[in-house]
Amino acid sequence: MRKENKKTGVLLAQPLYKRAEIEMTNRIATGKWEAGAQLPNEFALADEFGVSQGTIRKALMAMEHRGLLTRRPGRGTVVCKTTSEESLYSFFRLRDADGRMVVPSPVVEAVEFGEPTSEETRILGESCPKVVRLARVRENNGRPFVVERMSFDARDCDGIESDLPLPSSLYPYLHERFSLVIMKVDESITAALADPELAKSLQVEVGTPLLRIQRIARDLADRQVELRESYYRTDFASYQIQLTRSDGADA
Amino acid sequence: MRKENKKTGVLLAQPLYKRAEIEMTNRIATGKWEAGAQLPNEFALADEFGVSQGTIRKALMAMEHRGLLTRRPGRGTVVCKTTSEESLYSFFRLRDADGRMVVPSPVVEAVEFGEPTSEETRILGESCPKVVRLARVRENNGRPFVVERMSFDARDCDGIESDLPLPSSLYPYLHERFSLVIMKVDESITAALADPELAKSLQVEVGTPLLRIQRIARDLADRQVELRESYYRTDFASYQIQLTRSDGADA
DNA sequence: AAGTGGTCTAGACCACCCT
């Protein structure tokens, strides 16, 4: 293989495996590699990028670790569809006392388009001309437990209004429909009291303590693409999360 | 290097790099490699384990990713002391509106030993004969914002009572003093109202909404070694966390 | 100048999956 190191005068800002990872990530972000698509094998990719198999492998393993790819011996490498039970709700942290997921189903759903508010402009960017807002109440076993309000740049999900009712799990839908891949979300959690409106939606007394969760979601390019505010009842479920020592290291 | 693969009849339940990782992790857990200690270089370790440098490297990089080691070219590999600002508080998620860490300082501290309650027995194990309980109120800029109650197996931190007052950040202390390395914590978050006792400790009105966080902490061997309950004010700070797509994958 | 980890290559053998 030809070397494109400093000997040839080419400055490599990133190591080769990182460049390959970025390029392959872009192919997923642009939809060139769709959700569920099979990738060429390691040797073919290595040949295409002009690197060795080991270098491509390092990139592929990093992407697998990020949850973008699934690799299995004999079967090959495919773009994650994010449809398995566990990854479907990887951003949904509500669990009951036994650690079981509280399966949500939307009961009320509203969609509207509008001019961005100053808050939406701050998060989604100055260049966002129109936002689409979703509002949902979700229940479990007939009990409403969360009120959600979400905002997206309307250009990121053009045509969403024709897909109502939306699936309960939004992110896999966004991936398959718009190649909009949500990679990470920042959540800010505080405690709040139910006002009359929330109390009515959640069927609790006014003044009931609730979790208020503000979320900013980022896509593959680390753009902030979603703004969300949720209010949760925590009388029959709780927000459960595992923190690991390495969390801070690479973040 | 000699091969100990199936050719010699030796069954390898784990790949070599995994075995090396487990053994090296044990050395940290037992204190043979103390916090801050320098490790032998890759070739020396490879020689000791009878594997190639690349295999040892894979184990070392995994341990670095877990936050156990720090590696730098020219300097070598050392056991993380967990004393840098960011990793010091990797399990402390409270941030102010601008995302800055709310630096806590303990103002009230109590230590007691006792028989385990049924709850403590359930978490810490049947074989735990005595627990040590810590209670702390912590403040920021003169404002109390959290009440914490923690329980440990007294055998895990024998002599802790002679170290009062304990440092604000407990986990680095536990590592350096007892080689007790906290690797991950499970947190369960609900909303609660301040009762008269909490209201007094936190200097808020009775009925103020608070975050209630129950924590179970695990060590290097994945033993549950700590049980904790905390109540947070969220009027000038919030619990902030970043969730990533890959979180569910390896957990 | 010597030693360390970081990157990259080339090639071997294996277990697994599919047809």
Add this chain to the structure above:
DNA sequence: GGGTGGTCTAGACCACTTA
């Protein structure tokens, strides 16, 4: 049987740190 990823080895060159 042919192809895939998983593991393991051996060796090269580089950038960086420390002395």
